[in-house]
Amino acid sequence: MALNVVWIAFFLIAFVIGMIRLIVFGDTEVFPNMMGSTFDNAKTGFEISLYLTGVLTLWLGIMRIGEKGGMVNVLSRLIGPFFHRLFPELPKNHPAYGSMMMNIAANMLGLDNAATPMGLKAMKELQSVNPEKETASNAQIMFLVLNTSGLTIIPVSIMVYRAQMGAANPADIFLPILLATFFSTLVGIISVAVVQKINLLNKVILAYLGGFSIFVGALIYWLTSLAREDLQTFSMVGANVILFSIITLFILMALRKRVNVYDAFIDGAKEGFQIAVSIIPFLIAILVAIGVFRTSGAMDYLIHGVAALVVFVGLDSSFVEALPTALMKPLSGSGARGLMIDAMNTYGVDSFVGRVASTVQGATDTTFYILAVYFGSVGIKRTRHAVACGLLADLAGIIASIALAYLFFF
Numbered sequence: 001m002a003l004n005v006v007w008i009a010f011f012l013i014a015f016v017i018g019m020i021r022l023i024v025f026g027d028t029e030v031f032p033n034m035m036g037s038t039f040d041n042a043k044t045g046f047e048i049s050l051y052l053t054g055v056l057t058l059w060l061g062i063m064r065i066g067e068k069g070g071m072v073n074v075l076s077r078l079i080g081p082f083f084h085r086l087f088p089e090l091p092k093n094h095p096a097y098g099s100m101m102m103n104i105a106a107n108m109l110g111l112d113n114a115a116t117p118m119g120l121k122a123m124k125e126l127q128s129v130n131p132e133k134e135t136a137s138n139a140q141i142m143f144l145v146l147n148t149s150g151l152t153i154i155p156v157s158i159m160v161y162r163a164q165m166g167a168a169n170p171a172d173i174f175l176p177i178l179l180a181t182f183f184s185t186l187v188g189i190i191s192v193a194v195v196q197k198i199n200l201l202n203k204v205i206l207a208y209l210g211g212f213s214i215f216v217g218a219l220i221y222w223l224t225s226l227a228r229e230d231l232q233t234f235s236m237v238g239a240n241v242i243l244f245s246i247i248t249l250f251i252l253m254a255l256r257k258r259v260n261v262y263d264a265f266i267d268g269a270k271e272g273f274q275i276a277v278s279i280i281p282f283l284i285a286i287l288v289a290i291g292v293f294r295t296s297g298a299m300d301y302l303i304h305g306v307a308a309l310v311v312f313v314g315l316d317s318s319f320v321e322a323l324p325t326a327l328m329k330p331l332s333g334s335g336a337r338g339l340m341i342d343a344m345n346t347y348g349v350d351s352f353v354g355r356v357a358s359t360v361q362g363a364t365d366t367t368f369y370i371l372a373v374y375f376g377s378v379g380i381k382r383t384r385h386a387v388a389c390g391l392l393a394d395l396a397g398i399i400a401s402i403a404l405a406y407l408f409f410f
Helices: 002-023 030-069 073-086 096-108 113-126 138-148 158-165 171-196 202-226 228-256 261-295 298-313 318-330 333-347 352-365 365-377 386-410
Strands: none
Touching: 002 030, 002 261, 002 298, 030 073, 030 096, 030 113, 030 228, 030 261, 073 096, 073 202, 073 228, 096 113, 096 138, 113 138, 113 261, 113 365, 138 171, 138 365, 138 386, 158 171, 158 333, 158 352, 158 365, 171 202, 171 352, 171 386, 228 261, 261 298, 261 365, 298 318, 318 333, 318 352, 318 386, 352 386, 365 386
């Protein structure tokens, strides 16, 4: 229902603003541009789905090797006590635990291409125990919000963009992103737990969250002790080494169990094409709505309104030029990436605005894209509180990003 309301709102707001621009300001280009964006974004949605076909085929094949080799069961046992309390409706030792863990691990390493197929696999497994197939279950919502909160330890892609654009230290946004995305994820978990009445004061949950907080703190301490060149090398190479090591471990464990690795890969890969095709209508629907909203000028008006409010209450407005990235991120990952690059081009890669935009880009994920892809892959139409909790996590990440940018760079 929430996604339906948002989708309709995008079109209605775009229409009203388009009519105002046409009648009041005589802008005869607004509606042709809006219609053009519908075709462009429909094409983009289809192209993304085609790209996902290959990626899904690859990673679902690898996941099937992991299942056959027993690695997924190992991961399930490791995180079982924690996830059993975050997902109380999910049966113990369910295969979704392993897929969710792999998805979250890939997100933490900043490897979106690996995270999406694993997330879709997990969503499909969660759907198998969902009693109402068109309505998101509690477990599916918790998992989706964990994804939209965008927990990232190593923001590889953002540092690559900064390096390409000549940043003096491409990795200087590493710590702000790590902290901002941690706050975003924490708020996401708390918001879903409140709605679903999950007891976060449980000693097991506190132990896992406390342990993870200590791990993050130790990692930050160690990384800050490295030379800048070493930190950049670790950030650029470490995530991919870890991921390829996991793939190799999957294969070795499968060989140990005398699994036909090639056949297992092909068996899992067949699912990739089917899932990619099922995503197409959902993805095109949300991308077209976002494109119309942007092209109408609604996003610009929203940004100007926020800027005026910030100045009115007497706060520093130096971050306002980075707001387009922050406001676009829940709507479109590629759109936010383009706005981040535009901010760095316009104001300088090492400017305050450039660094705020980079931090915001890494702090959260694309809520509506993930909703469309993940829920669309299993036919979910009623999203319940997923949108509200996901956007709340986004808001926490954006606020934390801005505050941390002032702390580190202003």
